[in-house]
Amino acid sequence: MSLLSARLPQVSPSRSNVLTGVLIGLALLACLIAFHGPLLELERRWSQQEEYSHGFLIPVVTAWLLWARRDLLRTSVGPPSWTGLALIVLAALMNTVGQLSAITILSQVGFVVTLAGIVLAFGGYSLLRATLIPIVFLLFAIPLPYFVDSVLTLQLQLISSKLGVFVIRLLQIPVYLDGNIIDLGTSKPPGQVLVGFAAETDDVEANALRKLRSKRLDLIVANDVGAPGAGFEHDTNEVMILGAYGVEEKLPMMSKADVARAVVDAAVRRLMPIRGASQ
Secondary structure, eight states, rough: OOOOOOEHHHHHHHHHHHHHHHHHHHHHHHHHHHHHHHHHHHHHHHOOOGGGGGHHHHHHHHHHHHHHHHHHHHHOOOOOOOOHHHHHHHHHHHHHHHHHHHHHHHHHHHHHHHHHHHHHHHHHHHHHHHHHHHHHHHGGGGGOOOHHHHHHHHHHHHHHHHHHHHHHTTTTTTOOOEEEEEEOGGOOOTTOEEEEEEESSSOOOHHHHHHHHHHOOOOOOOOTTTTTTTHHHHHHHHEEEEETTTEEEEEEHHHHHHHHHHHHHHHHHHHHHHHHHHO
């Protein structure tokens, strides 16, 4: 009497890795669909804010890092971990809170957490170790929230003003600093036009004129930082240029580069009569 042994079919490691890759690909597709809103907001800020335009390169660099590690990735697929599912649930909660509260950075960080969760859920801790650096690198593509960005921009302006005053005083030139306004006052030489800037939230014209007169400015460029499309977090601005007798020019909404050119033109127009009289 012979014994018949039945053997169950086994999946080869290579086919198992291919199946894991397909499942990870489908999970990534679902992740892109779930987070499409926050990802589109990322693309918008990369396009509109020059300081974050590097964001377009981050996914490319991440893809290159993964491609460079492709042999390691194939051999790093391990047993799935339930911790990955917990990370995915956490990321879904972050996405929900982020979209309901309009704090999109929560959703955007949640997207990166989801990627780590997917890798952990299908490839285990060994695969997560192999992909951790490229995944974490994606965080550098996420812009700071607008309110943090505005505060940092203002603080950096104050620091640059203080450094400018320090250098001017090293040259033994009298100078006065008020906020981010550097005032040369009566010490300015003949033929110089002094232009100031006033970022206001209310009574823009009145407050700007008061600053112009108290700082003995020739011109002051004023804008309402709370107006739509204006302020620190936008690439456009809507300003008015004031002289001693009030508004000299109101500029419509335009790029900040065009505003800068208009301010220089106004200063040149003011400078020409001064130069003519001194000759």
